[in-house]
Amino acid sequence: MAKIIKLDDKGVEFLEKIMELSGEIITLCDQCGTCSGGCPFITEMDVNPSQIMRQVMLGQKNIMDSKTMWICASCFTCTVRCPRDLDVSKVSEALRQVKLREAIDFIDIEEISDEEAKKLPSIAIVGAFRKFTG
Ligand code: SF4
Ligand code: SF4
Structure with a gap:
């Protein structure tokens, strides 16, 4: 049953x-x-x-x-x-x-180093902030 x-x-x-x-x-x-x-x-x-x-x-x-x-x-x-x-x-x-x-984000902006930020395409950064942060 x-x-x-x-x-x-x-x-x-x-x-x-x-x-x-x-x-x-x-x-x-x-x-x-x-x-x-x-x-x-x-x-x-x-x-x-x-x-x-x-x-x-x-x-x-x-x-x-x-x-x-x-x-x-x-x-x-x-x-x-x-x-x-x-x-x-x-x-x-x-x-x-x-x-x-x-107010619980999936990524922390502070954890992205300047070096990493320079390597990432800007569209990826914008997309990530839209999806992963409030
Ligand atoms: S939309 Fe569906 S198939 Fe595509 S990543 Fe999400 S769960 Fe997987
Ligand atoms: S959501 Fe996934 S598990 Fe549920 S009916 Fe659709 S395909 Fe099947």
């Missing part, structure tokens, strides 16, 4: 927040794993894309500690392949927004 998992209030609140921010009905995910199977950045991730969907569905806020949402490059490979028409990149972006709104 299938086990029914009941979310507590905080879990429901987290799930609803991510669904609202992403615009995705995350509960439609059937955990087929297609997104994880085709993600070109999977080797850099600590939690795979389908697990991200599952943990958000279960209201597990500790998923916010994963680096996957920062690694996701919004390449949309998973989006075009998802049989449920879900966009994992939007879910990643919603998770990033929650973190950045808490």
Whole structure:
């Protein structure tokens, strides 16, 4: 007999927040794993894309500690392949927004040396600040 998992209030609140921010009905995910199977950045991730969907569905806020949402490059490979028409990149972006709104940045400008800054293309620096800082 299938086990029914009941979310507590905080879990429901987290799930609803991510669904609202992403615009995705995350509960439609059937955990087929297609997104994880085709993600070109999977080797850099600590939690795979389908697990991200599952943990958000279960209201597990500790998923916010994963680096996957920062690694996701919004390449949309998973989006075009998802049989449920879900966009994992939007879910990643919603998770990033929650973190950045808490004033928790993924990169620290102070840690970039002048030498490194000179080597980096300016578009990479601007892109990184837009994505990784609030
Ligand atoms: S491909 Fe779509 S339905 Fe399948 S696990 Fe990923 S998000 Fe869920
Ligand atoms: S959009 Fe993100 S999760 Fe989806 S395949 Fe690309 S990098 Fe992976």
